[in-house]
Amino acid sequence: MTRTSALNRAVVRGLSPFGGDRAARLVPQARLAGPMPWVIAIMVALTVVAAAGGLALQNMVEAARAELSGGATVQVIEAFPAAREEQARAVETALAADPAVASYRRVPEAELDALLEPWLGVGSADATVPVPALIDVRLRGAADRAAIDRLQTRLLDVAPDARVDAQSGWLQPVFGAITSLQWLAIALVVLLALTSAAAVWLAARSALGSNRNTIEIVHLLGGTDGQIARIFQRSVGYDAALGGAVGLAIGIAGVVVLGRQFAALASGMVAGGGLTLPDWLTLAAIPVAGVAIAVITARLTVLAAVRRML
Amino acid sequence: MSDFDSEIVAFDNVGLRYGTEGEVLRDVSFTLYPGSFYFLTGASGAGKTSLLKLLYLAQRPSRGAIRMFGADVITLPRARLPAFRRRLGVVFQDFRLVSHLSAFDNVALPLRVSGVPESDIAKPVADMLDWVGLSHRHEARPATLSGGEQQRVAIARAVIGRPDMLIADEPTGNVDPEMALKLLRLFEALNRLGTTVVVATHDVHLLKKVPDSLIMRLDKGQLSDPTGALRYPPRAAHRERPAS
Numbered sequence: 001m002t003r004t005s006a007l008n009r010a011v012v013r014g015l016s017p018f019g020g021d022r023a024a025r026l027v028p029q030a031r032l033a034g035p036m037p038w039v040i041a042i043m044v045a046l047t048v049v050a051a052a053g054g055l056a057l058q059n060m061v062e063a064a065r066a067e068l069s070g071g072a073t074v075q076v077i078e079a080f081p082a083a084r085e086e087q088a089r090a091v092e093t094a095l096a097a098d099p100a101v102a103s104y105r106r107v108p109e110a111e112l113d114a115l116l117e118p119w120l121g122v123g124s125a126d127a128t129v130p131v132p133a134l135i136d137v138r139l140r141g142a143a144d145r146a147a148i149d150r151l152q153t154r155l156l157d158v159a160p161d162a163r164v165d166a167q168s169g170w171l172q173p174v175f176g177a178i179t180s181l182q183w184l185a186i187a188l189v190v191l192l193a194l195t196s197a198a199a200v201w202l203a204a205r206s207a208l209g210s211n212r213n214t215i216e217i218v219h220l221l222g223g224t225d226g227q228i229a230r231i232f233q234r235s236v237g238y239d240a241a242l243g244g245a246v247g248l249a250i251g252i253a254g255v256v257v258l259g260r261q262f263a264a265l266a267s268g269m270v271a272g273g274g275l276t277l278p279d280w281l282t283l284a285a286i287p288v289a290g291v292a293i294a295v296i297t298a299r300l301t302v303l304a305a306v307r308r309m310l
Numbered sequence: 311m312s313d314f315d316s317e318i319v320a321f322d323n324v325g326l327r328y329g330t331e332g333e334v335l336r337d338v339s340f341t342l343y344p345g346s347f348y349f350l351t352g353a354s355g356a357g358k359t360s361l362l363k364l365l366y367l368a369q370r371p372s373r374g375a376i377r378m379f380g381a382d383v384i385t386l387p388r389a390r391l392p393a394f395r396r397r398l399g400v401v402f403q404d405f406r407l408v409s410h411l412s413a414f415d416n417v418a419l420p421l422r423v424s425g426v427p428e429s430d431i432a433k434p435v436a437d438m439l440d441w442v443g444l445s446h447r448h449e450a451r452p453a454t455l456s457g458g459e460q461q462r463v464a465i466a467r468a469v470i471g472r473p474d475m476l477i478a479d480e481p482t483g484n485v486d487p488e489m490a491l492k493l494l495r496l497f498e499a500l501n502r503l504g505t506t507v508v509v510a511t512h513d514v515h516l517l518k519k520v521p522d523s524l525i526m527r528l529d530k531g532q533l534s535d536p537t538g539a540l541r542y543p544p545r546a547a548h549r550e551r552p553a554s
């Protein structure tokens with residue numbers, strides 16, 4: 001009980017003589033009236049959305065890679081159901097005999113229908129559009145080009161309309177695009193951090209300008225550079241914390257809404273693009289990093305300015 | 311040697327120029343002894359404020375040497391200057407009060423800068439405001455105070471920390487003769503407690519009001535020494551020192 005109140009006092013006093021509220025009161029607070037909290041709120045919100053996008057893409061790629069490594073798909077593209085069924089059976093028999101195949105699974109028509117439904121509409125599968133027979137194959141080794149070619153050659157003997165694809169193969173351009181998007185997300189996060197620092201720098205400089213008289217007085221009364229910097233650090237810290245909290249709320253709301261939109265799109269490909277608990281914690285750490293950037297920027301700006309005084 | 315030990319300030323051939331203009335202070339040499347009361351006089355523009363700025367460490371001289379509290383303050387690392395400034399009390403010619411702080415908080419500022427605990431601040435500050443006759447205005451912002459009241463807040467702030475040296479630039483410029491005399495008595499009381507006092511004024515009538523005071527005169531940036539006190543340790547200094 002006494003310990004918490006002592007701790008409270010220490011926090012309020014800023015852990016040093018002339019820290020805390022007393023020092024902070026030396027600079028009139030702009031708080032909500034000033035642009036600082038809002039600039040930081042916007043920066044944090046954008047950073048949260050960009051980082052969430054990057055993390056979701058990362059998760060998606062990882063899930064897809066894990067699922068697809070060593071995976072191949074055999075399609076039997078034949079318009080007549082009877083012939084298609086016959087070739088599919090032959091493919092299954094060949095796969096069962098192949099020592100390079102770990103397992104295989106005929107994708108049931110119902111599942112195929114469900115998969116295609118978003119694109120083709122309900123009930124289309126058994127009507128006019130011919131749907132290929134699909135067999136998922138898991139190879140013992142990697143599904144590289146040589147393995148795929150070997151399998152293709154082998155299957156052509158028993159099923160002339162069978163086409164073998166590495167599952168990661170047809171996704172490769174998608175992986176490439178996603179990797180670019182991730183770099184874009186990282187670049188955005190870095191740019192936003194730099195822009196926030198620049199905004200705080202400008203705000204600290206203007207605060208220095210409008211409080212020059214106070215600074216000179218504290219300086220002449222024997223205030224140290226550190227004491228003077230703390231006055232501003234604290235005020236900027238408050239602003240940044242406020243802006244960070246608002247920005248986090250806006251950013252998370254944006255991420256949740258976007259997440260819902262993508263979830264509605266969820267077919268096999270986008271599944272696994274959700275955010276894990278560590279991802280959410282990372283997002284929650286963004287405003288904390290924002291406050292740190294703001295406080296450090298303010299400190300360096302103020303120190304650089306007061307060092308010019310004797 | 312013993313004189314050297316007991317000095318509180320020593321200027322040696324100090325010159326000061328602002329920018330590329332001619333020197334505002336030329337060949338200024340003097341020594342201040344602890345416990346003495348000095349007046350710095352001279353016409354307006356003679357360089358009194360400039361000399362005090364050197365004294366309260368707001369300005370570096372263009373040439374010459376300045377020793378204070380036994381240290382060469384010209385070559386002292388910047389980080390060590392705040393500790394020296396905290397031993398000084400300064401009444402600035404333009405007061406320099408913090409405009410958004412109350413009279414109370416302005417007076418409390420030096421104590422807070424020095425890290426005096428909050429519990430030891432309220433009473434001394436209230437007493438000091440009472441002494442300068444402003445206890446009823448302790449919540450007032452400087453802008454709502456008259457020139458004379460602001461000056462008294464500035465004086466209260468300068469003496470609240472019981473400085474080793476009080477430096478006052480025209481401290482009676484905005485008050486009526488009665489209050490001027492009262493403030494001089496405050497400075498004298500402080501002086502008797504051991505504080506060295508330096509008061510710059512262009513008002514020659516003030517000089518006679520402090521009998522034991524020593525007078526420095528600035529004329530167009532050059533110092534003259536009408537009482538000879540700056541060359542020889544004054545009586546007040548002898549009074550403070552143990553017999554040798």
Ligand SMILES: Nc1ncnc2c1ncn2[C@@H]1O[C@H](COP(=O)(O)OP(=O)(O)O)[C@@H](O)[C@H]1O
Pocket residue numbers: 328334352353354355356357358359360361
């Ligand atoms: N910051 C400054 N920059 C340039 N010139 C200055 C500055 N301060 C004072 N001066 C000049 O130095 C001279 C002495 O001024 P000052 O020290 O204020 O004299 P006093 O206090 O005796 O009236 C004046 O000519 C004044 O114009």
Ligand SMILES: [Mg+2]
Pocket residue numbers: 358359360403479
């Ligand atoms: Mg002057």
